[in-house]
Amino acid sequence: MIWTLIIGGIAGWLAGKLMRGAGFGIIVDIIVGVIGGWLGGWLFGKLGIHIGSGLIGSLVVALIGSVILIWLVHLIKGK
Numbered sequence: 001m002i003w004t005l006i007i008g009g010i011a012g013w014l015a016g017k018l019m020r021g022a023g024f025g026i027i028v029d030i031i032v033g034v035i036g037g038w039l040g041g042w043l044f045g046k047l048g049i050h051i052g053s054g055l056i057g058s059l060v061v062a063l064i065g066s067v068i069l070i071w072l073v074h075l076i077k078g079k
Helices: 003-018 026-047 056-076
Strands: none
Touching: 003 026, 003 056, 026 056
């Protein structure tokens, strides 16, 4: 659980920097990262893509999922 929050926080923060130049704040960054990790894991599973296991693999999947999630939010909000 702690690792999920740490990886989610890092992934959400990085995704915020990549997509907007600034994050949403630490709490929302963690939430975006955790949801993005779930989204990335689900999406990669459906596509049959395996990044790898361990800390780096989890971070990459969560980062990609978080970027997709932020992109979808921006698309819906019209930014």
